[in-house]
Structure formats: C-alpha cells, structure tokens
Amino acid sequence: MNILLAVLIMTLLYTWAGNPSTTIDQVLEGAPAYEAGVLSGDRVLAVSGIETTEWTEVVSRINQAGEEVTLTVKRGAETLQLTIPTYVNEDGRHVIGITCRLQHSVWKAFRYSLAVTGDFMRSMRDFFVQLFTGKASSDDVVGV
Numbered sequence: 047m048n049i050l051l052a053v054l055i056m057t058l059l060y061t062w063a064g065n066p067s068t069t070i071d072q073v074l075e076g077a078p079a080y081e082a083g084v085l086s087g088d089r090v091l092a093v094s095g096i097e098t099t100e101w102t103e104v105v106s107r108i109n110q111a112g113e114e115v116t117l118t119v120k121r122g123a124e125t126l127q128l129t130i131p132t133y134v135n136e137d138g139r140h141v142i143g144i145t146c147r148l149q150h151s152v153w154k155a156f157r158y159s160l161a162v163t164g165d166f167m168r169s170m171r172d173f174f175v176q177l178f179t180g181k182a183s184s185d186d187v188v189g190v
Contacts, residue, residue, distance in 0.1 A: 049167075053159045060155035064148025066101035070119075077143020082130040084144060085121065092118035101146045108132060109140045117142075 093107035132140035176182035
C-alpha cells in the first residue's frame with residue numbers, strides 16, 4: 047500500500063511540475079543553437095544520428111559529442127539536420143544553448159513515477175544483499 051501511495055504522490059507532483067520533453071522551449075540568443083537556426087517548438091528526433099526519445103538522452107549525447115553535434119529536428123512537416131558547434135559551460139559540460147519544454151501529462155508522470163519507484167526499490171534490494179553478504183557494513187547505514 048505504501049508503494050502505491052508513493053507512486054500516486056509522485057504522479058501528482060510530476061504532473062504539476064511537468065516532465066521534460068524533447069521539444070525545445072527556449073533557444074538562448076547568441077548561443078550556437080540560435081546561430082544554427084534552432085527554433086522554439088522544434089522537436090529533437092536524433093542527436094548525432096542516434097534517435098532520442100528522452101530529454102536526458104539529448105543532454106547526454108550533446109555533452110558526449112565534443113566540439114560539434116548534429117541535431118535532427120522536426121519543425122512542422124519538415125525534418126531538418128542542423129550541425130551545431132558546442133561550447134563548454136560553467137559546469138564543464140558541452141552545451142548548445144537550448145532548454146526543453148515541460149509536458150504536464152498524467153500518463154507520462156505515472157510512467158516516470160513507476161520508473162523512479164522501481165529504481166529506488168532495486169537500490170534498496172542491492173544494498174540489503176550487500177549488507178547480508180558482507181560487501182557492505184552497518185557503518186554504511188548510519189551517518190558519522
């Protein structure tokens with residue numbers, strides 16, 4: 047019952063806060079993406095030829111691309127390929143100057159809540175296995 051309650055609460059929170067989509071919300075003026083012609087509303091289909099369905103994939107692949115990245119975007123009925131130079135931000139990541147649009151979808155929030163709950167439960171299971179097999183100690187359970 048507690049797990050179901052956790053999923054329900056997270057679903058409500060993620061629906062309210064929004065879930066990242068692969069649709070571009072803002073393009074920073076003067077940034078490489080702006081100069082390459084990326085527009086708000088473009089939907090990222092692929093980064094460097096690799097299909098993307100989640101914003102985290104877009105960010106990760108841009109960072110891994112190095113000095114230049116090719117975005118495949120859907121703009122209306124058109125599919126465009128844009129080659130964009132990256133720059134290194136203050137966090138040391140390669141970026142191009144875009145942000146994602148948030149979706150307020152109950153279904154996506156529910157799916158994400160299930161995934162997060164599953165990840166948390168797997169982490170707990172793995173820790174208990176390590177604890178009982180001696181690969182982790184009780185010192186790992188409490189703070190110092």
